[in-house]
Every structure is written in structure tokens, then in C-alpha cells.
Amino acid sequence: VSGRPVGREERKGEEVGRVSKRSEKGEEVVRDGSNSQRVEEEKAEEEEAAAAAAAAAAKARAKRRSSRPNPRLSNPPKHVHGEQVAAGWPSWLSIVAGEAISGWTPRRADSFEKIDKIGQGTYSNVYKARDTLSGKIVALKKVRFDNLEPESVKFMAREIKILRRLDHPNVVKLEGLVTSRMSCSLYLVFEYMEHDLAGLAASPAIKFTESQVKCYMHQLLSGLEHCHNRHVLHRDIKGSNLLIDNGGVLKIADFGLASFFDPNHKQPMTSRVVTLWYRPPELLLGATDYGVGVDLWSAGCILAELLAGRPIMPGRTEVEQLHKIFKLCGSPSDEYWKKSKLPHATIFKPQQSYKRCIAETFKDFPPSSLPLIDTLLAIDPVERLTATAALNSEFFTTKPYACDPSSLPKYPPCKEMDAKLRDEEARRLRAAGRANAGVKKARPRDRAARAIPAPEANAELQANLDRRRLITHANAKSKSEKFPPPHQDGTLGYPLGSAHPIDPGYDPPDVPFSTSFSYSNKAPIQTWSGPLIDSSAVGAPRRKKHMSGDGHSHSKSTKKDKNSTRI
Structure with missing residues (x-):
């Protein structure tokens, strides 16, 4: 039997068998491929869900942060706050306006000599002063704070940030900041006009x-x-x-x-x-x-x-x-x-x-x-x-x-x-x-x-x-x-x-x-x-008279300011 020539029909049957086996293997490969694709889709869905959850958590954190005081001014890190206080900035100012004063060193109020008062507002006074170190004539804008309210400090901090951003010959230049140890005030130093x-x-x-x-x-x-x-x-x-x-x-x-x-x-x-x-x-x-x-x-x-x-x-x-x-x-x-x-x-x-x-x-x-x-x-x-x-x-x-x-x-x-x-x-x-x-x-x-x-x-x-x-x-x-x-x-x-x-x-x-x-x-x-x-x-209101110790009457009047409304 060995060595007998194989007939044409027998060879054809063997080829059909091999093809059928290959087709079965191919179906298995296709079946395995569809399973892996389904796994990848499920994995992608899980990643999207995780990303959505992370975004929701971040939004919730941002909402909690926005409900805190001073949402527009982020408090400086503790080490930055410590550096600013060590440099001479008041702690209350560094906490609320740390970003506005970042990179600056405060001047002492006693390094300026006031010459004359040249302007007055509801929340500030402006003085003509002399820098005792350089002899230069400057303008000092003294900003007052009522009980260190964060809102008042925030307004001042925004003004400082804006002035530091601007640099033009037709815009007044902020030359420095002055702090006072005797009062809760801050002086803004400008060139004198x-x-x-x-x-x-x-x-x-x-x-x-x-x-x-x-x-x-x-x-x-x-x-x-x-x-x-x-x-x-x-x-x-x-x-x-x-x-x-x-x-x-x-x-x-x-x-x-x-x-x-x-x-x-x-x-x-x-x-x-x-x-x-x-x-x-x-x-x-x-x-x-x-x-x-x-x-x-x-x-x-x-x-x-x-x-x-x-x-x-x-x-x-x-x-x-x-x-x-x-x-x-x-x-x-x-x-x-x-x-x-x-x-x-x-x-x-x-x-x-x-x-x-x-x-x-x-x-x-x-x-x-x-x-x-x-x-x-x-x-x-x-x-x-x-x-x-x-x-x-x-x-x-x-x-x-x-x-x-x-x-x-x-x-x-x-x-x-x-x-x-x-x-x-x-x-x-x-x-x-x-x-x-x-x-x-x-x-x-x-x-x-x-x-x-x-x-x-x-x-x-x-x-x-x-x-x-x-x-x-x-x-x-x-x-x-x-x-x-x-x-x-x-x-x-x-x-x-x-x-x-x-x-x-x-x-x-x-x-x-x-x-x-x-x-x-x-x-x-x-x-x-x-x-x-x-x-x-x-229609102008009459001045009220007050008796002084010497028996003479003196009129007493109050000054008002016409500046615009702050937000």
C-alpha cells in the first residue's frame, strides 16, 4: 500500500479538509478579536467615567474655594507669607494681598517727610512729601482701612496690581509702598505732579x-x-x-x-x-x-x-x-x-x-x-x-x-x-x-x-x-x-x-x-x-454753633467727598 500513487480525488479531499480547518481557526481568531475590542470599549468607558468624576470633584473644589472670602486673591503659601512678614510687610496685608505685594520690599513711613496735603477723599488722603534718603519730592497716597475689612484691603490690592501692570508715559507710575507700624495704613508712592x-x-x-x-x-x-x-x-x-x-x-x-x-x-x-x-x-x-x-x-x-x-x-x-x-x-x-x-x-x-x-x-x-x-x-x-x-x-x-x-x-x-x-x-x-x-x-x-x-x-x-x-x-x-x-x-x-x-x-x-x-x-x-x-x-445747611470754653461760639462744619462709587 505504501508507495501507491494518490488519486486526484483523494488529494482534493485533503485540501478541502485543510481549508475547513483553517476556516475554523480563522473564526476563532475573529471571535477572539471581537472579545478584545469589547474589552477596550469597556475600558474606555471606565476611563471617561473616571475623568467625568474627576472633573466634577474639581468643580466642587473650585466652588468651595469661591465661597471663601477674597475669591479673586489667592492667599500666598505659608513660606511666602512668612518671607513677606520677615521682609516687613504687615501680616494682615500679606494674608489678603500677598499677590499684589509679591517681589516688593516695603519702605518705612519715617523715611518720608510730609510737606503739605494736596488731596482728600473718602478713603484716602494725598500728601506732598520728601524722600529723606534721596531728597526727591513725591506724592504719598495714604489708604485707610476700616477695621481691616477684607473688602477694603481687596480694593487696594486690585489697584496695586493694576498699577504694576501698566507702564506708559501718560499713566502715573507706582514707585513703591510704605507701611506704618503705628497704624493700619498703607502709603502708595507716586511721582509728584x-x-x-x-x-x-x-x-x-x-x-x-x-x-x-x-x-x-x-x-x-x-x-x-x-x-x-x-x-x-x-x-x-x-x-x-x-x-x-x-x-x-x-x-x-x-x-x-x-x-x-x-x-x-x-x-x-x-x-x-x-x-x-x-x-x-x-x-x-x-x-x-x-x-x-x-x-x-x-x-x-x-x-x-x-x-x-x-x-x-x-x-x-x-x-x-x-x-x-x-x-x-x-x-x-x-x-x-x-x-x-x-x-x-x-x-x-x-x-x-x-x-x-x-x-x-x-x-x-x-x-x-x-x-x-x-x-x-x-x-x-x-x-x-x-x-x-x-x-x-x-x-x-x-x-x-x-x-x-x-x-x-x-x-x-x-x-x-x-x-x-x-x-x-x-x-x-x-x-x-x-x-x-x-x-x-x-x-x-x-x-x-x-x-x-x-x-x-x-x-x-x-x-x-x-x-x-x-x-x-x-x-x-x-x-x-x-x-x-x-x-x-x-x-x-x-x-x-x-x-x-x-x-x-x-x-x-x-x-x-x-x-x-x-x-x-x-x-x-x-x-x-x-x-x-x-x-x-x-438751601445750604446752616452750621451748628458750639460753645467753647472761653464762652465764644464756633461754627463746626463737615467736609464731604465727591469721589465715585467703589465696587
């Missing part, structure tokens, strides 16, 4: 030329351009916060209300910022989602103010401020009201529409300035464009060009506080003159006067109340009153003066009701950066 724009503008002997206005505005917009490029909103542009040195250089100062912003990921912010006369309509209407337009509106008010010689919209209340804005800039369209969805839109919406009359009101301004003012004072913040666009406008590219800062006149030191002192002295002399003349008001009239607050006092009081309320309630909302109908618009109280003679026909002639401006032949000197208390005004 001899003037501020409000003080110069309030001086009766100073009137700016067109080229000088262009010089100041170019520096202001350049500083704002730098701030906005670094994602910083100033939120309190006004004359008293624009410092000027003897070389004519303007620097933006006082970043106490400033805030960081991200144009791509907007976060809600408070609307209770910017001094009332320079506050844009969207903030008056309660907007919490805003951007660089708030600073550009204030810059537009400053530009028109410098050219007009007086503030253009000095409202006493939020309602009156909106009233003045709509009279000058026109009331928003129905489309704007629907699109904006502002919280106070239904409350403040006027009963009739107003025509925009910027060109008619400012017809005596340089023609090249009108398009820029019209853009900066646009009701819709999107139409105000940017500081860069403003710098490229026709106003700066036509003659007369902006003069060089070094060619500006040299003025004696002049700040807003000096203007206040001049006003107080003038009122004191007027009061003394009336007393010597034997003039005495009738009792019923005196009572009526006391019942009507002076416009300046009203605005001052509102600003202070807003500031105190918002330091404890960061998200407080303003209590608004209904927009007054046109026939009820009028003025009660003392007439507002102007720094320079202005034609009483300044307001638009087509407005069918009286404005809140009234004028007298003897207009008092008026500063530009906000309302001031006029003790001689009709």
Missing part, C-alpha cells in the same frame, strides 16, 4: 487754545489706549484724575475704581462707577456688561469741556443726568431699547423722543472737533469705537496741530483742592460782607431754603451714600425714580456758575422746556471735576 486738569481749568486766568486742547487730549487718549490694550478699564476719567507736571506731561491717575476686563469672556461688573457728570448712559441704565466705551464717553465729556470752558452735562441726580444726555445726544431709538435689555430701561425711558443736537449746540467749536465729539458721545457704546481710532481722527490730523507738551505755559501749582479753597474763601468773604451790611434773611424764607438742598450738596451727598452702600453691598442696585416729563423739568436751588463767560443761549433752542442751568451776573468760580458744596447757596 504739580497740577491736575480740573485745577487748571477752574482757574479764571487760564483759557486753553485749540492746540493746547489737542495736546492734552492726545495724551489722555494715548494713556487710555495703553490701559485698554492691557485689559484695564479706568472707570473714573475726570479732570481731577488727570495730573499734569511742569513739563506739560499729562498722566492718568487714581485707579481706585479701575478693573481688569476680558473682551472675549465678559464678566458682570457694577454699574455704580464713574463720577456722575462723566457717566455714560448705559451705566445710568444699569448695564453690567460693558467695555472701553465707558472711558471713551468720559473722554468725550472732557474734550467738550475744555473747548466750552465748563462742564457740559452737570447733573445733580441720575435722573437729571440722563435727562441732560438725552437732550444733547438724542434719545435712543426703539431698536436700542429692545436690543440693550438694560435693567432700568423701562424706568428711565423718556416720554418723548429728543433730537440729537451736538453740532448745533457746539457750533462755535473747531469744525474738526465735532466728528470726534459726536463719536465719543454716541448713545450706543459700540459706536464710540476705540482710543486708537480717536487718535487717528481728523481732530489730530488737521491744523493747528497739537503742541509739544514742553511748549505749554508754566503755571503755578494748581489742583482741584486749591480751587475748593478759593471757593470757600470767596464764600467766606461774601458771608462776612453780608454780615457787616446787616443783611438778615426772614425766618420763613430761611426755613424754605433749608428745606431745599443745594444742587452741589445734593450731588455730593448722593455720591457719598453710594460709596458707603456699595462697600458693603457690592451688587447693590440703584433706587431710581421715574423720568420726569418735560414740563416738570426745572431747577431749584443756587445757580451753577462757570469758569469762563459762556453765552446763556448754550442749550439747544428747540428744546421745549427749561434746562437745569441758570446764570447770574456774579457767577461763582466752579471747579470741573464734580459737584462742590456751596455753603452760601440757597
Whole structure:
């Protein structure tokens, strides 16, 4: 049998058998492959579930951290805190504001000699001082803290972080920090600037030329351009916060209300910022989602103010401020009201529409300035464009060009506080003159006067109340009153003066009701950066008399501050 040739059919049967065996093995391989794929899918699902659980845990931890005090400022590690305390920083400051002071060494308060007080606010005082080590004249901003409240320290820490981020010739430079062992205070050291724009503008002997206005505005917009490029909103542009040195250089100062912003990921912010006369309509209407337009509106008010010689919209209340804005800039369209969805839109919406009359009101301004003012004072913040666009406008590219800062006149030191002192002295002399003349008001009239607050006092009081309320309630909302109908618009109280003679026909002639401006032949000197208390005004509160030990009566008065609301 061995050696017998294999037939064709037998060989074919063997091949079929081998194929069937291979097919069985192939099925097993396929079966094994499907099992491994199922295992991999289950493993991937388990990994996804673990990742989701980890993300949920991280979110829960972040939520717990956000519920702690000072969510925006992370406390430094213990070793960093120890290093800062060893370097001389107070422990309470390192705990709350460790990130703001990181890398800096504190100066001692006794290394500076105070020369004079040059500014005052609700939460800070500013002094002219001399550095005893270098002999350099500096400005010291003393920040007070009430019982070391974390909220107060947080505001100061944010201001320091913002100042450290900015570096521009038209932005004030923070040169150092000073601590005091005797009190819970912190001093911010700045370069000394001899003037501020409000003080110069309030001086009766100073009137700016067109080229000088262009010089100041170019520096202001350049500083704002730098701030906005670094994602910083100033939120309190006004004359008293624009410092000027003897070389004519303007620097933006006082970043106490400033805030960081991200144009791509907007976060809600408070609307209770910017001094009332320079506050844009969207903030008056309660907007919490805003951007660089708030600073550009204030810059537009400053530009028109410098050219007009007086503030253009000095409202006493939020309602009156909106009233003045709509009279000058026109009331928003129905489309704007629907699109904006502002919280106070239904409350403040006027009963009739107003025509925009910027060109008619400012017809005596340089023609090249009108398009820029019209853009900066646009009701819709999107139409105000940017500081860069403003710098490229026709106003700066036509003659007369902006003069060089070094060619500006040299003025004696002049700040807003000096203007206040001049006003107080003038009122004191007027009061003394009336007393010597034997003039005495009738009792019923005196009572009526006391019942009507002076416009300046009203605005001052509102600003202070807003500031105190918002330091404890960061998200407080303003209590608004209904927009007054046109026939009820009028003025009660003392007439507002102007720094320079202005034609009483300044307001638009087509407005069918009286404005809140009234004028007298003897207009008092008026500063530009906000309302001031006029003790001689009709309705100003009388001073209380207190008897001293020598039997003489002395009047006692309190000073108020008009700074904007902190968030």
C-alpha cells in the first residue's frame, strides 16, 4: 500500500479538509478579536467615567474655594507669607494681598517727610512729601482701612496690581509702598505732579487754545489706549484724575475704581462707577456688561469741556443726568431699547423722543472737533469705537496741530483742592460782607431754603451714600425714580456758575422746556471735576454753633467727598 500513487480525488479531499480547518481557526481568531475590542470599549468607558468624576470633584473644589472670602486673591503659601512678614510687610496685608505685594520690599513711613496735603477723599488722603534718603519730592497716597475689612484691603490690592501692570508715559507710575507700624495704613508712592486738569481749568486766568486742547487730549487718549490694550478699564476719567507736571506731561491717575476686563469672556461688573457728570448712559441704565466705551464717553465729556470752558452735562441726580444726555445726544431709538435689555430701561425711558443736537449746540467749536465729539458721545457704546481710532481722527490730523507738551505755559501749582479753597474763601468773604451790611434773611424764607438742598450738596451727598452702600453691598442696585416729563423739568436751588463767560443761549433752542442751568451776573468760580458744596447757596445747611470754653461760639462744619462709587 505504501508507495501507491494518490488519486486526484483523494488529494482534493485533503485540501478541502485543510481549508475547513483553517476556516475554523480563522473564526476563532475573529471571535477572539471581537472579545478584545469589547474589552477596550469597556475600558474606555471606565476611563471617561473616571475623568467625568474627576472633573466634577474639581468643580466642587473650585466652588468651595469661591465661597471663601477674597475669591479673586489667592492667599500666598505659608513660606511666602512668612518671607513677606520677615521682609516687613504687615501680616494682615500679606494674608489678603500677598499677590499684589509679591517681589516688593516695603519702605518705612519715617523715611518720608510730609510737606503739605494736596488731596482728600473718602478713603484716602494725598500728601506732598520728601524722600529723606534721596531728597526727591513725591506724592504719598495714604489708604485707610476700616477695621481691616477684607473688602477694603481687596480694593487696594486690585489697584496695586493694576498699577504694576501698566507702564506708559501718560499713566502715573507706582514707585513703591510704605507701611506704618503705628497704624493700619498703607502709603502708595507716586511721582509728584504739580497740577491736575480740573485745577487748571477752574482757574479764571487760564483759557486753553485749540492746540493746547489737542495736546492734552492726545495724551489722555494715548494713556487710555495703553490701559485698554492691557485689559484695564479706568472707570473714573475726570479732570481731577488727570495730573499734569511742569513739563506739560499729562498722566492718568487714581485707579481706585479701575478693573481688569476680558473682551472675549465678559464678566458682570457694577454699574455704580464713574463720577456722575462723566457717566455714560448705559451705566445710568444699569448695564453690567460693558467695555472701553465707558472711558471713551468720559473722554468725550472732557474734550467738550475744555473747548466750552465748563462742564457740559452737570447733573445733580441720575435722573437729571440722563435727562441732560438725552437732550444733547438724542434719545435712543426703539431698536436700542429692545436690543440693550438694560435693567432700568423701562424706568428711565423718556416720554418723548429728543433730537440729537451736538453740532448745533457746539457750533462755535473747531469744525474738526465735532466728528470726534459726536463719536465719543454716541448713545450706543459700540459706536464710540476705540482710543486708537480717536487718535487717528481728523481732530489730530488737521491744523493747528497739537503742541509739544514742553511748549505749554508754566503755571503755578494748581489742583482741584486749591480751587475748593478759593471757593470757600470767596464764600467766606461774601458771608462776612453780608454780615457787616446787616443783611438778615426772614425766618420763613430761611426755613424754605433749608428745606431745599443745594444742587452741589445734593450731588455730593448722593455720591457719598453710594460709596458707603456699595462697600458693603457690592451688587447693590440703584433706587431710581421715574423720568420726569418735560414740563416738570426745572431747577431749584443756587445757580451753577462757570469758569469762563459762556453765552446763556448754550442749550439747544428747540428744546421745549427749561434746562437745569441758570446764570447770574456774579457767577461763582466752579471747579470741573464734580459737584462742590456751596455753603452760601440757597438751601445750604446752616452750621451748628458750639460753645467753647472761653464762652465764644464756633461754627463746626463737615467736609464731604465727591469721589465715585467703589465696587
